[in-house]
Amino acid sequence: MTNNEITMEEILGHDVARDLTDDAVLDIAAPLSDKIAFEIRDLDLFYGDFQALKNVNMDIRQNAITTFIGPSGCGKSTLLRCLNRMNDLIESCRIEGSISLYGENIGGNNIDVNMLRKRVGMVFQKPNPFPMSVYDNVAYGPRTHGIRSRAKLDDLVESVLREAVLWDEVKDSLRKSALALSGGQQQRLCIARALAVRPDVLLLDEPTSALDPISTSKIEDLVMRLKSTYTIVMVTHNMQQAVRISDETAFFLLGEVIEMTDTKSLFAMPADRRTEAYITGRFG
Amino acid sequence: MNAIRKPQVRGNRIKELLMKVIFLSAALFSTAAVLIICLFLFARGIPAINEIGWLNFLTGTRWKPSDVPPSFGILPMIVGSVYATGLAIAMGAPVGILAAIFISKFSPPKIRRFINAAVGLMAGIPSVVYGYFGMVVIVPAIGRTFRVSGASLLAAGIMLAIMILPTIIQLSVSAIDAVPATYYEGALAVGATHEQSVFRVVVPAARSGVLSAIILGVGRAIGETMAVTMVIGNQAVMPESLIRGARTMTTNIITEMGYAVDLHYDALIATGVVLFVFILIINFSFSIIKNRGIKYDGS
Numbered sequence: 001m002t003n004n005e006i007t008m009e010e011i012l013g014h015d016v017a018r019d020l021t022d023d024a025v026l027d028i029a030a031p032l033s034d035k036i037a038f039e040i041r042d043l044d045l046f047y048g049d050f051q052a053l054k055n056v057n058m059d060i061r062q063n064a065i066t067t068f069i070g071p072s073g074c075g076k077s078t079l080l081r082c083l084n085r086m087n088d089l090i091e092s093c094r095i096e097g098s099i100s101l102y103g104e105n106i107g108g109n110n111i112d113v114n115m116l117r118k119r120v121g122m123v124f125q126k127p128n129p130f131p132m133s134v135y136d137n138v139a140y141g142p143r144t145h146g147i148r149s150r151a152k153l154d155d156l157v158e159s160v161l162r163e164a165v166l167w168d169e170v171k172d173s174l175r176k177s178a179l180a181l182s183g184g185q186q187q188r189l190c191i192a193r194a195l196a197v198r199p200d201v202l203l204l205d206e207p208t209s210a211l212d213p214i215s216t217s218k219i220e221d222l223v224m225r226l227k228s229t230y231t232i233v234m235v236t237h238n239m240q241q242a243v244r245i246s247d248e249t250a251f252f253l254l255g256e257v258i259e260m261t262d263t264k265s266l267f268a269m270p271a272d273r274r275t276e277a278y279i280t281g282r283f284g
Numbered sequence: 285m286n287a288i289r290k291p292q293v294r295g296n297r298i299k300e301l302l303m304k305v306i307f308l309s310a311a312l313f314s315t316a317a318v319l320i321i322c323l324f325l326f327a328r329g330i331p332a333i334n335e336i337g338w339l340n341f342l343t344g345t346r347w348k349p350s351d352v353p354p355s356f357g358i359l360p361m362i363v364g365s366v367y368a369t370g371l372a373i374a375m376g377a378p379v380g381i382l383a384a385i386f387i388s389k390f391s392p393p394k395i396r397r398f399i400n401a402a403v404g405l406m407a408g409i410p411s412v413v414y415g416y417f418g419m420v421v422i423v424p425a426i427g428r429t430f431r432v433s434g435a436s437l438l439a440a441g442i443m444l445a446i447m448i449l450p451t452i453i454q455l456s457v458s459a460i461d462a463v464p465a466t467y468y469e470g471a472l473a474v475g476a477t478h479e480q481s482v483f484r485v486v487v488p489a490a491r492s493g494v495l496s497a498i499i500l501g502v503g504r505a506i507g508e509t510m511a512v513t514m515v516i517g518n519q520a521v522m523p524e525s526l527i528r529g530a531r532t533m534t535t536n537i538i539t540e541m542g543y544a545v546d547l548h549y550d551a552l553i554a555t556g557v558v559l560f561v562f563i564l565i566i567n568f569s570f571s572i573i574k575n576r577g578i579k580y581d582g583s
Contacts, residue, residue: 084473118475128466131489140484141474190470197474 032247032262035062037201037231038083043097045078047090052078054255056097060248065223065232067242067263070252071283076235079252080203083233084120085113101201118145121194125206127186129178129193134170137178137189141197156196163229164192165222184215188222195230202226204234208241220245239279243267251275322560329557332550341554347520349540349548356551358558360522364437364530365506365562367523368516371441372448372505377498379445380452384494387453388460389482407450415514418443423515430527435517438526443515444508448501455500459493460486495573503566507559509534533559 038060045053053075060066068076078087085106087093099106106116118141129137138157147153157174161167166188170181178189187207194202204223208216223232224245236242242249243263250260251272258272270276277283333341336356344357387399422442427434463486471481487494517529518539531539537552537559544552 086469086472089469089472114472114475114477116475117473122473124466124469124473126466128464128470130467130470130485140471141476144471144474144476144480144484193470194474 032061033063036060037062037101038233039098039100039103040079040082041098041100043079043082043095043099045075045082045087045096046092046094048092052255053082056257058250058257058260060231060233062231063227063229064247065227065234065245066248066250067246068233068235068250068252069237069239069242069278070258071278072237074252075255076250076252077205080122080205080233080235083201083203084117084122085111086117086122088113118197119199120201120203121197121199122203123187123190123194123205123207126210127183127190129181129186129189131177131179133175134178134181134189135174138192138196141193145197160192160195163195163226164188165218165225166192182215184211184218187211187215187219191219191222191226195226199230201231201233204232206235206237209237216241239267251278253278325553325557325560328550329554332547332554333557335547336551336554341551342558345522347536349544349551354548356547356554358533358536358551358555360520361531361533361536361555362558364516364523365532365534365559367437367526367530368440368444368512368532369502369505371437371526372444373498373502374445375441376445376448376501376505377452380449380497380501381456381494383449384453384456384460384497385482385487388457389478389486403450403453407454411447411508411511412514414443414447415511418511418515426527432527433517433529435515435529436525436527437516437523437530439515440512440530440532441526443511444505447508447511448504451504452497452501455497456490456494459490459497462493463489492573492576496570499566499570499573503563503570506532506562506566507534509538513538533562 036059038058040056040058040060043053043056044051056075056079068080070076081087082095082099083101083106087095095107101116101120105111130140132140135157138160139153142153142156147156158167158171161170166185169185170189173180178186181189187210191202191207207223208219211219220241223234226232227247234246246263248260249263249266251258251266251270251274253274258274259266259270261271266275267279270279341356341358342362343359344355345359346355346357347360348355383399383403387396391399418439422439423434423436425434426432426436426439467485467489468481471485472478476484512532513535516531516535518531518535519529520531520536523530533555536555540548541552
């Protein structure tokens, strides 16, 4: 054993490492797809005079889970919101550089932002189901995009609720208010709602930070299951979560991407001293 | 010396007690006012209804206080109030709600400030001024269009629709503004347009607040007196047509209170009792809807 071959157990402690190896769904060693979903080039982002992202260059792989980590205010959520142009809502926000999805530039005025958001779904930090029934929550997206047939909607709702591992819990209460669900169920419902428009990419902005550990692990299982079908980009404050589920990790600091590589290497042998300081808990 | 111990000054204690009494009586004053009005209304109104007979009073279609023997049936006035209020809501609520949606979700800040100021001013216009506007603009317009006198239920309905706009707009705007931004973002995130997000998520989420706004509008319309008196014609007959004159409960009271005596006078107060019961029902449904909103929206 050379010095470089530090085991995950040494880094994370025994419990986490066992979780990692015990979980059959998790297969970090599986070869990653070579296909790139997002290409981010020379991206600068300003809120008024404040520069929130500095010269970001990044490739996000298809059918992989990419996580963004870093201290609060480092720009990771900002970058995530660039990927489906949610930053358009902020008037003072200005973006330079380019982001492309499968080779197509998503910036500029000639892009149908609603179609982009249909392809790039998003789940938020705080579960935000609409104050309507479980069924209507899931059906909202498809209805918006013109699906009216009752039978089609029924099928779609059932299949995405199954995909989101929520069907068994809600199949008898599809007509009840979504707000009556628990926090974890609400978040899985939000994932189902995002999946119902059949996106290519799913953006998750700290999806478990408002949830208890059991709900969190359900969401993590779900996300790992989803990566065979979707490309997943996730912001998290929980480094163990990044280790548990992600294929690639990017570390952000003060608006810069300090390093991005496969998760295992980033946590085992961080190339940059700042990454090492952060993941070993010296700041953040 | 113990620094924590309260200084035992007798004067301070008395002052404190005195202030408590003053605050308490200020708080009790409004409650007392409502109770006294209730008491007065019912003490004079209920015996009058008993004398006329409940059925005769509430379902009688003849209001002839000076006939011998007199008839005191207020059904025409109840129907008149319901019609005028219904018309007002049918016209005022859609306009008010759409205006509120525009103000809250579509207007640039400058226009929003301008409209808000205008709506606020509208709420402050005295009802006699509305009535004057109705008399010189709405009544003649209806008269010319339908070749009638013009003073009618329709005139009162249009008048009231305008008068309840500020109530409906202001309360609906606050209800729509109070919908969490996360609902809007959630809708955008599945590819909905701004319009789809607003109309299919944000506004439905505000529905209990919007419904409360309409109910308060109903309360305002049914209780309005002066402006209605000036445009409705005041014939105490069952309304036959929207473009004919009619009379509401409020206008019944104000038209005859000046010269009524004895049972006639008490019958007018009894009309007030019925109106009061209507208002109670409206307030009750308002609080039920508000509470259901809290349960359902969590807001």
